[in-house]
Every structure is written in C-alpha cells, then in structure tokens.
Amino acid sequence: MTPRRHILITNDDGIDSDALPPLSEALSELGDVDVIVPERNWSGASHSITLFRPLRVRATKLRNGHAAYMTDGSPTDCVRLAVLGFLKHRPDIVVSGINRGANMGDDITYSGTVAAAMEGLLSNVPSVAISIGAFGGDIDYGPAASFAALLARNILGRGLAPDTLLNVNVPPLPRAKIAGVEVTRLGKRTYRDQLVERLDPYGNPYYWVGGPAVSEEAEAGTDVAAMRAGKISVTPIALDLTNHALLEELARWDWGWTAPVALSAD
Numbered sequence: 437m438t439p440r441r442h443i444l445i446t447n448d449d450g451i452d453s454d455a456l457p458p459l460s461e462a463l464s465e466l467g468d469v470d471v472i473v474p475e476r477n478w479s480g481a482s483h484s485i486t487l488f489r490p491l492r493v494r495a496t497k498l499r500n501g502h503a504a505y506m507t508d509g510s511p512t513d514c515v516r517l518a519v520l521g522f523l524k525h526r527p528d529i530v531v532s533g534i535n536r537g538a539n540m541g542d543d544i545t546y547s548g549t550v551a552a553a554m555e556g557l558l559s560n561v562p563s564v565a566i567s568i569g570a571f572g573g574d575i576d577y578g579p580a581a582s583f584a585a586l587l588a589r590n591i592l593g594r595g596l597a598p599d600t601l602l603n604v605n606v607p608p609l610p611r612a613k614i615a616g617v618e619v620t621r622l623g624k625r626t627y628r629d630q631l632v633e634r635l636d637p638y639g640n641p642y643y644w645v646g647g648p649a650v651s652e653e654a655e656a657g658t659d660v661a662a663m664r665a666g667k668i669s670v671t672p673i674a675l676d677l678t679n680h681a682l683l684e685e686l687a688r689w690d691w692g693w694t695a696p697v698a699l700s701a702d
Contacts, residue, residue, distance in 0.1 A: 441467030448548030530556030570608035623658030
C-alpha cells in the first residue's frame, strides 16, 4: 500500500488569500495537506527569518473549512516551523502560493513566495513556487491550482533534483485558453522605482518606495515570453549563485594582498 504523502502549503499573501481554498482542494487529491501561512501579507519579504523574538502560531480554518495554521512569522518561518518539528510529520513537498502577481525574472530575489520554496529546498524537501499573473480581487485560481496538483503529482512520482526548485507562473486565463506549458529560463523585468516623500499630520516626513514594471525583455525561452504567449512557465531555479564563468578570470587578477603588520604593545 502506497503511504499517504504529506504536502505543505504556504504563501506570502497571508491567511486571507483567496487562492488557499482552491489550492488546498486540488492538492488534497494527492495526500494530506497541511497549511501554515503568515497571518498577514508578506509580499516582498524575500528570504527573511525571525531571530530575535518568539513565533506565535494559531490554529484556524480556511473559508472552505480546511484546517490551517497562521503565524506572525514570515513565509520562510512557516517552512522552518514545518520541517523543524511543529508538524508530526515531515513534508514530502512544499507548494508555496498561489501568489497574486507574477514572479518572473529579477522578481524572484524579492519574492516571499519563492523564498519559502527556497527554504524547502534548503531543508531537502522538493519545492514549488507558483504565481498567477494578475492582481485584484476577482481572480480565478482554479487553473493554477489544477496545474499545481499536476506538478506535485509529477514531483512525487518522478522526484526532483535535490539542488533545484521550480518557479511557476500561470497566465490569468480560463483553462481552455492557456496555450500550453513551457520550460523556461528567467527573463528580465525593469522597474522605475521612485521615492515619494510626504508629511504626516504632525509634519514628520514619511516615504513610499516603489513603482511599476516599465519594460520586460521577452526573449524566446524566457518566463516573460511564455507568459506573453499565454503559456504556463516552469523555470528550474538553483541556489548556486556563483558566476562560474568568472572564476578563472578572477583567479588571474593581482591578489598580492598581505596582512597588516601587527604593532607591538611596547
């Protein structure tokens, strides 16, 4: 008899995300689903962890009645809680999302959704980050949830390279209009961030930082191009950030560094 698989869902949009009920229902067909998510939105939190205060965790339920836990920690904290013993069993797979808004190109360096999957990878648990390219309140998460279940079934059946997570972006289209699935590399998104200074009622300045993406490099084979073509993008992400092409060149630089001469106490 095949043992039941344990699937961990987390996100960076928080417990109120409309994506959680359809995602939990789709993944429940594959095994036992645990949900540990932040109690508030942590978008842009990247790979932050909580070190200097305790984490609080409370039991709750999703709108579809599925049992869940919410914590005052980050998305990464959610995964750490799960793999370090908060759950009675270790997850067989981590599914982070479904994020509201795409995570393509440079976005992954900021994304709490991708960071949670990175934490799963660091804990030797196969991990997926999945996002949908839409904002607003009226989003159909059904196609993305169905694809997450398909991907999880493949990973649980085939395995996944131990040094890789999968970053998935789904176009905000009805399932019948999605043009297919493409395995991609990361593209490039350019933002025109601005610093906006304002004053509070007491005359003290405060600041807004940010801005929209103003351009995207949609080269063939990238996640950006796939999404523009109405396709689901699946990008394998490795944590080795070394620029291997530069290793030999840097080794030829002048590294005639010497330690400073220690001065005598006399």
